[in-house]
Amino acid sequence: MPAALYALALGGFGIGLTEFVIMGLLPEVAADFGVSETVAGYLISGYAIAVAIGAIIFTAVLSRLDRKKSLLFLMVLFIIGNLLSATGPSYELVMVGRIVAALCHGAFFGIGSVVAADLVAPNKRAGAIAFMFAGLTIANVLGVPFGTLLGQATGWRSTFWAITAIGVIAFIGILVMVPNNLPRSASKGILSEFGIFTNPQVWLSMFITILGYGGMFGAFTYIAFTLTGISGFASSTVPWLLVLFGVGLFAGNIVGGKAADKNLPKTLITLLIILTLILVGFALTASNQIATIAALVLMGGFGFATVPGMQMRIMNHADHAPTLASGANIAAFNIGNALGAWIGGLTIAAGLGYTSPLWAGAVITLAGLAVLLIATRVRGGEYATVSTKTLAPLGTH
Structure with a gap:
């Protein structure tokens, strides 16, 4: 597999971690902000709604731009969103951080799927897409349990600091490993x-x-x-x-x-x-x-x-x-x-x-x-x- 797929998979790992790890940390978040677990749960549903919106809007807006630059822009959003989640002093700011991070989710996997398919031979495209999505699955296998343990042991914000660091590494990986001559959309x-x-x-x-x-x-x-x-x-x-x-x-x-x-x-x-x-x-x-x-x-x-x-x-x-x-x-x-x-x-x-x-x-x-x-x-x-x-x-x- 091309090295660029590893960078895409790492980005997928970070995004998957952002989406799912909050489920194991809701009690800590609720206690920290003095809200009910139902209100804390809006951090999950708010994320999901933002994913669906961002998947269409950001993918449409970025579809005619250079795909590598689009991926880098989306990772910057991801980093900013998780940084807000890690540092936000109020529930409302953490929600904003969740929404900002979620807006990049759908577009990253949408654009990343096309990039992954372009990196390999025609008869290996679905396998390349699967490799990128492997980051998302690994986030479920290892990231969520250990992210939850980290948050429970050292505070829930530490988990989002760790995810922010993963985002920075993924940004560097995409910058270095993803080729610059990716084909652009031929639409008008x-x-x-x-x-x-x-x-x-x-x-x-x-x-x-x-x-x-x-x-x-x-x-x-x-x-x-x-x-x-x-x-x-x-x-x-x-x-x-x-x-x-x-x-x-x-x-x-x-x-x-x-x-x-x-x-x-x-x-x-x-x-x-x-x-x-x-x-x-x-x-x-x-x-x-x-x-x-x-x-x-x-x-x-x-x-x-x-x-x-x-x-x-x-x-x-x-x-x-x-x-x-x-x-x-x-x-x-x-x-x-x-x-x-x-x-x-x-x-x-x-x-x-x-x-x-x-x-x-x-x-x-x-x-x-x-x-x-x-x-x-x-x-x-x-x-x-x-x-x-x-x-x-x-x-x-």
Whole structure:
């Protein structure tokens, strides 16, 4: 893999850490500012909303600029945002820091996906995108548990100081390792870029992402309740069980990328079928601890294995503006996260028990599969069956 991919992966690691580590630090943040845990939780939802907004706006604005400079600008935003989180004397300033950091999230992965694809041969693009997203998965495997331990031991602000330092290192890595001669978008302006949304396949790809990924994330959102309330694990073991989930994410991301490079539509269809079955199996066996551990790893693996393929699908259908399409799909991932969590919460509130988010996740994922099958049959869907080996380099059309 080109050295530049390591710099992109490090940036992804820092961004993933920023997004998820706050979950383990909410009690400390709430106590420090004297707010309820519900109010402290707005630091998570505020971040997610800003990701979806920034993914579209920043990607569109930066899409015609030099991609390396765009990535460097986004890392500067990331550094400023986390510096505000580390030093903000009030809850409101920390929220501003979270929003500033989040604005770079979608655009970084959107632009970074295109850059990663441009750095390798056509038949290795999904694998290159998966390599960049590996930083995000590693953040779940190692970054979140250790970031939480650091924040609990030396104060929650120390974690954000550490993330700020990671951002500085990633900035230097991108500056030094990412080539200067990256291809630019061939579109004629922002309005031309937004023309991709006249293609039904772009919208179908986003719906596939919202449903296909949202089902897994909705189940994951309430997994701690399932593990303690149904599987019988002690709450102290939950962080380490989530590490196993993160291991699944990491492995699935790499394997899914390689499979998507060989046959994109077949890979996505197969993964969504298996993920649906895993969620159903998890719901049926959640009272068995051994089965739960296996299902947790498999849910993470097959859930995140869809990510490289979902990114490639929308980029293939928007070849004249792949950067905006990629950013829009990052927004779709976050919409899926919110949708899955909302529906999972409704099932619990309805008194259906702590396995109900798993059942809801299976239904949502199955809906994503249905949209995918329909998308391959409507006008333009035949392009989804073209191997990525036959596509011209992204950004050169």
